[in-house]
Amino acid sequence: xxxxxxxxxxxxxPYGYLASELVDPLAARHGREVHWRPLLLGVIFxxxxxxxxxxxxMKGAYSxxxxxxxxxxxxxxxxxxxxxxxxxxxxxxIVLSLRARDPALAARVAKALYRAYFVDDRDISDxxxxxxxxxxxxxxAAAARAAVDDPAVKEALKGEVAQAIAxxxxxxxxxxxxxxxFWGVDRLxxxxxxxxxxxx
Amino acid sequence: xxxxxxxxxxxxxPYGYLASELVDPLAARHGREVHWRPLLLGVIFxxxxxxxxxxxxMKGAYSxxxxxxxxxxxxxxxxxxxxxxxxxxxxxxIVLSLRARDPALAARVAKALYRAYFVDDRDISDxxxxxxxxxxxxxxAAAARAAVDDPAVKEALKGEVAQAIAxxxxxxxxxxxxxxxFWGVDRLxxxxxxxxxxxx
Numbered sequence: 001x002x003x004x005x006x007x008x009x010x011x012x013x014p015y016g017y018l019a020s021e022l023v024d025p026l027a028a029r030h031g032r033e034v035h036w037r038p039l040l041l042g043v044i045f046x047x048x049x050x051x052x053x054x055x056x057x058m059k060g061a062y063s064x065x066x067x068x069x070x071x072x073x074x075x076x077x078x079x080x081x082x083x084x085x086x087x088x089x090x091x092x093x094i095v096l097s098l099r100a101r102d103p104a105l106a107a108r109v110a111k112a113l114y115r116a117y118f119v120d121d122r123d124i125s126d127x128x129x130x131x132x133x134x135x136x137x138x139x140x141a142a143a144a145r146a147a148v149d150d151p152a153v154k155e156a157l158k159g160e161v162a163q164a165i166a167x168x169x170x171x172x173x174x175x176x177x178x179x180x181x182f183w184g185v186d187r188l189x190x191x192x193x194x195x196x197x198x199x200x
Numbered sequence: 201x202x203x204x205x206x207x208x209x210x211x212x213x214p215y216g217y218l219a220s221e222l223v224d225p226l227a228a229r230h231g232r233e234v235h236w237r238p239l240l241l242g243v244i245f246x247x248x249x250x251x252x253x254x255x256x257x258m259k260g261a262y263s264x265x266x267x268x269x270x271x272x273x274x275x276x277x278x279x280x281x282x283x284x285x286x287x288x289x290x291x292x293x294i295v296l297s298l299r300a301r302d303p304a305l306a307a308r309v310a311k312a313l314y315r316a317y318f319v320d321d322r323d324i325s326d327x328x329x330x331x332x333x334x335x336x337x338x339x340x341a342a343a344a345r346a347a348v349d350d351p352a353v354k355e356a357l358k359g360e361v362a363q364a365i366a367x368x369x370x371x372x373x374x375x376x377x378x379x380x381x382f383w384g385v386d387r388l389x390x391x392x393x394x395x396x397x398x399x400x
Contacts, residue, residue, distance in 0.1 A: 059370055062370070073393065189273075
């Protein structure tokens with residue numbers, strides 16, 4: 001059984017959202033599973049001195065234009081949320097709380113949360129909103145709501161972010177395929193060739 | 201006659217080098233010319249607060265790995281130069297001094313200078329080296345050497361960089377197609393579709 005693709009993402013990352021719509025079919029074409037790994041870019045930026053792309057002079061205006069154009073390029077629906085960025089703890093904890101028992105459900109819920117934010121402009125940092133979205137995607141809404149305040153889930157998310165940093169993950173989306181790191185939705189063509197050819 | 205593609209690049213930019221090997225055939229497939237526009241990222245970073253990718257924590261090590269892998273992905277020869285980064289004034293001035301009279305020669309010389317740096321590990325910030333490379337690519341080597349110290353050419357390069365900033369150009373490579381901005385060699389697939397479809 002080949003190892004799953006690590007797919008790291010921040011729920012406030014537009015390029016992470018685009019990747020969330022593309023990574024499962026790509027992996028399936030090569031007989032791979034995807035390990036959905038939420039992270040918190042804010043914590044990582046404290047290590048790297050990074051900043052949200054939209055707040056960087058000149059890059060900020062360009063990147064907002066590029067989010068929408070890249071979505072059209074990939075055929076993925078997209079609307080820039082009215083509140084942006086948002087803290088990603090709430091949706092990240094819900095996904096983590098589901099993943100150990102049911103990874104397929106966790107991935108479905110992650111995709112639904114991303115769409116709620118980047119298509120329907122819903123504030124998924126609000127625990128009530130995020131739990132409702134998780135419920136509509138097939139999870140237990142009350143359990144999802146409870147996971148947001150669960151100390152064990154909070155610790156699990158901290159551990160996940162620490163693992164990201166230890167693995168050299170500094171952005172979203174970020175993929176690791178058999179130990180090979182790829183940063184950015186625009187590296188998916190390289191990920192695809194890597195999977196097809198076993199490296200290049 | 202369709203407008204040329206503006207191709208902005210810094211001679212010390214590995215992704216700019218990769219783009220220099222790909223942009224002319226891409227443009228030719230769509231009946232376009234390429235306007236080769238050298239810039240100085242160091243000057244632009246003073247405006248934007250940017251920093252060379254290789255000096256950013258975590259991103260630095262990844263990016264060196266990604267330069268070489270992206271070169272293999274695109275089938276372009278690449279060797280990380282032993283001196284990196286270098287100031288780009290010398291090769292930029294040589295290209296600018298040629299461009300007004302003979303844009304095709306300027307492009308040929310630009311490609312030769314990039315290859316000298318990123319394939320043959322020659323220090324093209326050295327005026328003698330850069331002039332020799334320009335001469336081997338078909339330019340007048342003595343005139344190329346003189347252009348490096350020519351006050352009018354120096355002013356022309358300053359003007360070019362000011363135009364880059366005024367146009368919102370903040371990185372290398374950067375393409376402008378009929379007013380539409382694209383940043384990064386990984387946006388060439390979008391440039392190609394834009395040219396084929398007249399926008400999307």
